[in-house]
Amino acid sequence: MNLHGLRLFHHVASLGSFTKAAEILLISQPAVSSQIKQFEKELGIALFHKNGKRFTLTPFGEALAQKAELFFAHEIQLEQFVQDYKTAKKGRLHITATYLPANFLIPQWAAAFKAANEEVEISITTRNSTEAFRELIHYKADMAMYAGGLEEQMEEVEWRQLFQDEIWFVVSPQHRLANSTVSLDDVMKEPFIMREAGSSTRERLFSLCHTHQVKPPKIALQFTGLNEAVRSVMTGYGVNFVSSLVVKEYVKTGQLARVFVDIAPVKNIIAICTRKGENLPPVVKEFIHLCMESSKHSNAGE
Template sequence: MNLYGLIVFHHVAVSGSVTKAADILKISQPAVTAHVRNMANELGLTLLAPKGRGILLTEAGERLAAHAAKLFALQTEISRDIAQFRDGEAGELRMVATSLPANFLLPEQLVSFRVSHPAVKVSMRTMNASDALDALLHYEADVAVIGGGGEMRAGLARTLLMEDELWFVASAAHRFAEQQVPLATLMQEPFIMREPGSAARERLLSLCSVHGVNAPEAAMQVSGVHESLHAVAAGLGVAFVSALEAGRAVSRGELARVWAEEVELRNPIVLYTRKGEALPPVAQHFVDAIAPKAELPA
């Protein structure tokens, strides 16, 4: 059955006129007549009967018109849905992020995005940097936001979103609280360490390597920023964290900064996408809202 023929028949039935249907569809009257005739021949039924200057639907025509109306409604819904998807107003924003941006950067941006895109579904999973990039490469997400910069991966493009500071923090009662000490001395303290593969852990180990000091011993290994900050506040050890993560706790006096001599580090937060591939419209709208245009060098 010719689906377009059904749409033509729908307009004939609704308008009650071949001429009006032709005007609506912007095709010729003979073309409308041919579609209706072909539909009748295919079904082996009479669909229209003359009625003065107009037309009358036969019983078969009325039954077909009811089905054609459903098809037209579905066509209209499909067109509306695809238009909304193409314009980035509908669909799913699939993201992965490390704990820093997931907890301290993206929520505010997502609230703003949802206000302007209320029909968009947002899916965000929090994982370590390595797993997040794997998820992006395996098409389990369309965007990855990595605190600490992450790593260069073949097939991925990187855009710097922002930089914040990296801090050493301890409990307010720690003997080094609000003091400046040599890095080697600080590394002799027990540390709250993040899990292998996390950006924070890799940056700390890299810092020790660059300065030629031994990496600290782990008093505890945790898999999230909140667990890390709670352990530090309880006095279980020192942690190396982002200022975004620890800023509020420090301002409330729950944690205290410790300055390592001659150490000042910035913590990049980087947006990753698959290189050379167009983003889904929803993801592109979100990226346009939060990211500068310039990519980091590969």
Template sequence: MVMELSINLHALMLFYHVALAGSVTEASKRLNISQPAISAQIRSFEKQYQVLLFEKKGRNLVLTPFGQKLLKPAEHLFQLAEQIEIMIEDYHRHPKGKLRITGNYLATSVLIPKWASLFKQQNPEVEVQISTVNSQLALDKLMNYEADVAIIGNSEISKHDSHFLHCTALYRDEFIFVSAPNHKYAEKIVSMEEMMQEPFIMREEGSTTRKRLLELCRIHQMSPPNIELQFNGLNETIQAVVAGYGVSYVSSLVASQYIRRGELVMVNVEGEPLTHEIVLCSHQQNELEGFVRDFISLVIKEKRSLL
């Protein structure tokens, strides 16, 4: 059974742009459509579906409660439409395919470079695009079809998301506390209470490490530490610790290279460390293009070298 789509998408699009612009006049300028035409289309939409989208308050045009409710799904709809246009454009610009990989800093700095290089050697005609974001944004990009593959911590994946995704475990990582070699707690055994008194340097909210630090505090029934410096990148976070100010809580896989070079040292904090599983996520296998499946197969084959 085929469901007929009867919604007036053009009028809905005009409503969306008027809501964003704040007025019909401004929307008219942005869309290059006359004000009367926009107003007529919106009135027609309201009449057809017996709803009220805007109301006048003085000289201002404001959304009704229903208009506010409709705005978010309309935004999602037109974001998906834009994504479909990009996918069609990519199809024509890259006839052999375009592989879009996204991941958190750990994935894009430590794991993905080797895999992407091996894939390109075997598939030189496929365009490869790699983006670095925090784990939550990486998952969002995958769910919104803005990426083909996301490599993130599995703690970000909800039961709802897991129904729509295919996930493969790659590596079990451990979170550790680190400091510069000259820090008073460097390579010492300290309590959680002592550690939480130190100034912390951390990633932004939404990052896996930030969430796990807060989780650790909840487990120990302690208040979170003061985040004295915050960065949107893990490299910047680590460099600030290397420079000698404060401590941080990071992935051992990322920190290990700095520890080997003597730029960071581990602070041994009493209690069981938190771990997390790094996973590769994609949409279901029957939805994937051949080159995406090839990349996933390569990663699964290569993951043994991490263990």
């Protein structure tokens, strides 16, 4: 079917006038009439009954006008869908994230993004670093947000660093090492409360021991959640090695205390990871941009 002819017919039928259709389409009225005649000839079916200068739709013309109205309404919806996709107003975004960004960064950023892009579907899964990278590489997530060391950077992953934060040794304020400066060997003799094997921070603790040739600590209690581990330390038992993002308010309010260890500060890299060389969908690009701008402003304010 000649879609140009159908479009002309749709305008004439919906406006009830060849002249008004010509004005909307910015062409002459005789040109509209001529092209409608050609469209009728191509169809082999009359669209209009004509009585002098007046016209009415034939039964077929009325039926076709109804279908044309639906057709071009769908066309407008498709055009809007494409435009929304280009501007990240629609789509789906699946984020896999390690515990730290999933609990302390993404909620605020996702809420801000959702407020500006209500029809974008966002799903967030919390994984340890091993699982997060596996999901990203196997296309089960659009992006991964990671907190850990550069040693976990993979060749097939593109890395966008947002910022760094220090990892602290923390204890209960009543603990014998609270607010004291000790050697790494001394603190490693204490029982530790940590997340499960596979978490980035736990792996870095053991890597730190290996680097300084110190015997690794005993993991006395193990949790799948970071908050649970921190709250257990608050009760007075054990040491936790944890991001300052998680515990700095607890330290400030006296619910936890730092243990200062005589080694260079250990830092976390907070990064957004995507598959290397991939042409990212607009919704992913837009979310990454928001995260980078938000982290830039929050760090500037500290």
